[in-house]
Amino acid sequence: METMNKLGRILLVEDDPKDVELTLTALEEYNLANEVIVARDGEEALEYLYSRGKFKTRSSDNPAVVLLDLKLPKVDGLEVLKQIKSEEKLRMMPVVVLTSSKEEKDMVASYKLGVSAYVVKPVDFHEFVNAIKELGVFWAVINEPPPGSVRK
Amino acid sequence: MALSKLQLRIVQSPVLRYGLAGASFGVALGLALLAQRYGFRNVEVPLFLFAVAVTTWYAGPGPAALVVVLSIAFFDYFFTEPRYTFFVTSSDIPYFIVFISFALLVARFSAVRRRVEAQLLQARDKLEIEVAERTQQASLLNLTHDSIFVRNMDFLITYWNLGARELYGWAAEDAIGKHSHELLQTVFPAPVEDIHAELLRTGRWAGELKRTTAQGTTVVVAARYALRRDEQARPVAILETSNDITQRKRREEEIQRLNQELSKRSMELEATNKELEAFAYSISHDLRAPLRHMAGYTELLQKKASSALDEKCNHYILMMLDSAKRMGNLIDDLLAFSRIGRAETQKTLFSLTQLVREALSEVRQDADGRNIAWKVGSLPDFYGDRSMLRLVLVNLISNAIKFTRTRTQAEIEIGCADGNSDDLVVFVRDNGVGFDMKYVNKLFGVFQRLHDSDAFEGTGIGLATVQRIIHRHGGKVWAEGVVNGGATFYFSAPNPRGHLWKP
Numbered sequence: 001m002e003t004m005n006k007l008g009r010i011l012l013v014e015d016d017p018k019d020v021e022l023t024l025t026a027l028e029e030y031n032l033a034n035e036v037i038v039a040r041d042g043e044e045a046l047e048y049l050y051s052r053g054k055f056k057t058r059s060s061d062n063p064a065v066v067l068l069d070l071k072l073p074k075v076d077g078l079e080v081l082k083q084i085k086s087e088e089k090l091r092m093m094p095v096v097v098l099t100s101s102k103e104e105k106d107m108v109a110s111y112k113l114g115v116s117a118y119v120v121k122p123v124d125f126h127e128f129v130n131a132i133k134e135l136g137v138f139w140a141v142i143n144e145p146p147p148g149s150v151r152k
Numbered sequence: 153m154a155l156s157k158l159q160l161r162i163v164q165s166p167v168l169r170y171g172l173a174g175a176s177f178g179v180a181l182g183l184a185l186l187a188q189r190y191g192f193r194n195v196e197v198p199l200f201l202f203a204v205a206v207t208t209w210y211a212g213p214g215p216a217a218l219v220v221v222l223s224i225a226f227f228d229y230f231f232t233e234p235r236y237t238f239f240v241t242s243s244d245i246p247y248f249i250v251f252i253s254f255a256l257l258v259a260r261f262s263a264v265r266r267r268v269e270a271q272l273l274q275a276r277d278k279l280e281i282e283v284a285e286r287t288q289q290a291s292l293l294n295l296t297h298d299s300i301f302v303r304n305m306d307f308l309i310t311y312w313n314l315g316a317r318e319l320y321g322w323a324a325e326d327a328i329g330k331h332s333h334e335l336l337q338t339v340f341p342a343p344v345e346d347i348h349a350e351l352l353r354t355g356r357w358a359g360e361l362k363r364t365t366a367q368g369t370t371v372v373v374a375a376r377y378a379l380r381r382d383e384q385a386r387p388v389a390i391l392e393t394s395n396d397i398t399q400r401k402r403r404e405e406e407i408q409r410l411n412q413e414l415s416k417r418s419m420e421l422e423a424t425n426k427e428l429e430a431f432a433y434s435i436s437h438d439l440r441a442p443l444r445h446m447a448g449y450t451e452l453l454q455k456k457a458s459s460a461l462d463e464k465c466n467h468y469i470l471m472m473l474d475s476a477k478r479m480g481n482l483i484d485d486l487l488a489f490s491r492i493g494r495a496e497t498q499k500t501l502f503s504l505t506q507l508v509r510e511a512l513s514e515v516r517q518d519a520d521g522r523n524i525a526w527k528v529g530s531l532p533d534f535y536g537d538r539s540m541l542r543l544v545l546v547n548l549i550s551n552a553i554k555f556t557r558t559r560t561q562a563e564i565e566i567g568c569a570d571g572n573s574d575d576l577v578v579f580v581r582d583n584g585v586g587f588d589m590k591y592v593n594k595l596f597g598v599f600q601r602l603h604d605s606d607a608f609e610g611t612g613i614g615l616a617t618v619q620r621i622i623h624r625h626g627g628k629v630w631a632e633g634v635v636n637g638g639a640t641f642y643f644s645a646p647n648p649r650g651h652l653w654k655p
Contacts, residue, residue: 018445025452071437100440102487123444123480125451125473 008064008140009035013045013080014098015072022125023067023098026132032140037063042075046083049090062093062146065116065139070099070106078106081113092146094139166214173215176203177222185230196231197247201254208258220255224248299373299394302380303332305387319373319396321366332392337364347377352387355379360397372401425494432490439483447476478611485613489598492620497537501648504531504578507538508566511545518553522562529567532576535648540621547614548580548641554608555584555639569642575627576647581640587633595631618643 010027014020020038027036039045045068047053051060066084070077077097084090094116099106102120110118119135122128180203184196200223208216224247229236232244293300294314302311309332312324320327320336327335339362340347351357357377364370375394382388454469461469508528534541549564556562562583569577587595587602594600596619601612615629618641622629627645 016441016445018448019441022445022448022452025448100437100444102484104491121440121444123440123447124477125444125448128444128448 008145009037009061010136010140011037011039011045011048011063011066013039013042013066013068013072013077015040015069019069019121022128023132026129027136029129030133030136032133032136035140041073042077042080045072045080046075049084049087062090064094064143064145065135066093066095067098067135068095070097070101070110078109078113081110081115085114094143094145096135096139098135169211169215170218172211173207173219176206177219179203180223181226181230188231196227197250200227200251204251204255205258208255209262212262213259216255216259220251223251227251297395299396300391301327301332302389302391304389307331307333309335310389319365319371319394320363326366338362351377351379351390355381360401361394370398371396372398428490429494432487432494435483435487440480443476443479443483447473447480450476482611482613485611485617486598489613489617489620492540492543492617492624495540497540497624499536500538501533501535502538502541504534504541504568507534507542508545511542511549514542514546515550515553518550522553522557523560524553524556524562524564527563527565527567529565531566531568531578533648534576534645536625536645537621540624544618544621544643545580547618548643551614551641552580552582552584552639554610555586555603556582557608558585559583574647575644577642577644579640579642581638583638586635586637586639587631588635589633592631592633596629615641 010032012020012023014023020040024036024038037048039048045066048055048058049062049066051058068077068080072080077099081095081097084093084095091114096117096119097106097110097115098119098121100121107118116139117135119131122131177200180199184199187195187199204216204219204223207219225238227247228238228240228244232241232247290313296313297315297318299316299319300311300313301309301316303309309327309330312322312327316327317323322335332338341359341361347357347359356379359375361373361375362370363373373394374397375392378391378393379387380389380391450469450472454466454473458466458469505528508531512526512528545566549566552564553562556564563581564583565579565581567579567581569579585603585608591602594602596615598613598616600616601610619629622643622645625645627643629641629643631639631641633639
């Protein structure tokens with residue numbers, strides 16, 4: 001498929017396995033799930049981004065987009081975001097906060113740290129699928145990622 | 153004083169003075185002549201000298217001179233040889249000198265005496281004036297409500313006014329001569345030596361003292377010390393003025409206690425608020441996630457299995473999805489409601505007319521396909537949190553749209569009712585299904601609904617939100633309604649202090 005070739009890699013940072021499953025299902029529905037790396041907490045996400053630990057041998061290019069939950073074990077989402085934005089090699093990489101929380105202070109903090117988008121996961125699955133699809137299509141297909149990102 | 157005046161008058165009246173001179177001289181001459189007649193010798197000189205002395209002493213120099221001249225003349229005439237002539241012999245001269253010298257001597261004594269007497273009188277008058285002044289001052293000191301007492305440098309009380317008696321309960325006679333701090337069991341706010349040193353250095357000291365009265369009660373006084381020094385600048389006495397501040401002190405302590413309590417309460421409140429915030433956050437995060445999963449998996453199930461399921465089972469799935477959605481709405485509304493309670497209000501003066509216009513455009517899609525006659529009256533300026541007030545209007549107007557759904561011709565009026573001068577009153581009136589006034593108290597409660605959710609959907613939080621916002625603005629909300637006869641919702645708020653410029 002034409003689109004398949006242009007798909008960017010997505011880093012999904014999400015601790016809840018059900019959310020992971022539903023997100024992957026939503027991405028699959030639109031054939032966007034072939035290049036999704038799942039990190040189950042903030043530390044794992046940072047290990048991936050810095051090519052540390054079990055990701056030592058990963059290819060050196062950055063994902064096209066990071067879908068980041070805020071409430072995460074070990075290192076929380078805002079801290080991950082902060083580290084991404086303060087690292088020269090990573091700061092240009094688009095990060096989308098994908099969270100359950102509509103809390104204003106989270107939103108403000110995220111935007112202050114330079115997040116690309118802030119999406120509240122809709123309760124309605126239909127809307128959720130739509131949101132994930134649109135996110136996947138926009139960031140992994142439509143958006144031209146910064147140099148150094150992988151695009152097949 | 154009266155006596156000295158009388159004496160001055162005798163001395164100063166010329167008639168009396170010369171009368172005295174004539175009389176004393178007459179008596180002396182008469183007695184001398186009488187003595188001569190009966191053969192007494194040498195009594196005339198003492199008699200004339202006596203007359204000279206009396207006149208000089210009491211009548212002054214003029215009459216004295218007169219008596220001296222008369223004495224010399226008549227002594228020469230009656231008692232020296234040749235008798236019965238005014239012829240003067242050399243043997244008379246010593247007598248004349250004696251008379252004159254005697255008069256001068258007596259005059260001198262008299263002058264000295266008079267001067268001393270005058271000084272004495274003056275001193276006495278001064279003393280009397282001073283006594284009068286002091287008495288007046290002392291009685292003035294007694295008039296004041298402040299307690300005033302004087303003690304010497306050995307702390308012994310030397311003066312004690314009525315105010316001191318009233319304050320401490322001791323009478324002046326009980327207090328005077330006593331050691332002041334022993335009598336009053338004074339408790340000082342600082343070491344006594346420091347206070348004493350300051351008093352000696354600056355001449356004054358002021359502070360709060362705790363004392364015990366004669367009745368045994370404790371009083372707190374605001375005391376001021378003033379040091380009195382003598383001409384050699386040696387400290388001699390301490391004047392202490394004090395007034396009772398026990399009540400004030402008690403009130404101050406009470407205020408302090410209340411303040412402490414208040415700050416403790418507000419700290420508790422803050423902690424509770426923080427907890428609530430954490431709770432709300434947790435609801436928003438943790439409660440929504442499983443709900444989303446339920447909805448998600450149910451929908452996946454529906455997608456995969458709906459063709460294999462019968463109508464009933466598909467209906468069950470629909471109901472599950474519907475409930476999940478409703479639960480999601482409830483959580484969202486509850487969060488919004490709790491956020492209103494926690495959020496800071498940012499008050500500005502704004503046009504309510506403009507805000508109603510915005511609210512109407514926000515709820516327009518609810519009114520799509522409906523036949524609604526809108527009536528918007530003239531509205532005042534409003535001082536408050538604009539976004540919160542917008543929420544109030546949106547809630548009230550969308551309620552009006554919702555509950556007039558059964559009307560073929562809906563009428564919704566938004567206007568300003570007559571309030572008093574302090575408050576403005578805004579209302580939203582509709583001709584919808586209304587409500588029974590019996591349940592009016594339930595209208596504004598959280599999750600309270602007067603209609604079943606089949607007929608009119610909703611979470612039952614809208615009016616609770618309206619009430620919370622209006623309460624936060626210092627206003628009131630109330631409603632009037634008739635079953636099937638429409639409803640009117642009112643809210644009041646303090647009149648803004650200023651006015652917007654209108655083109």
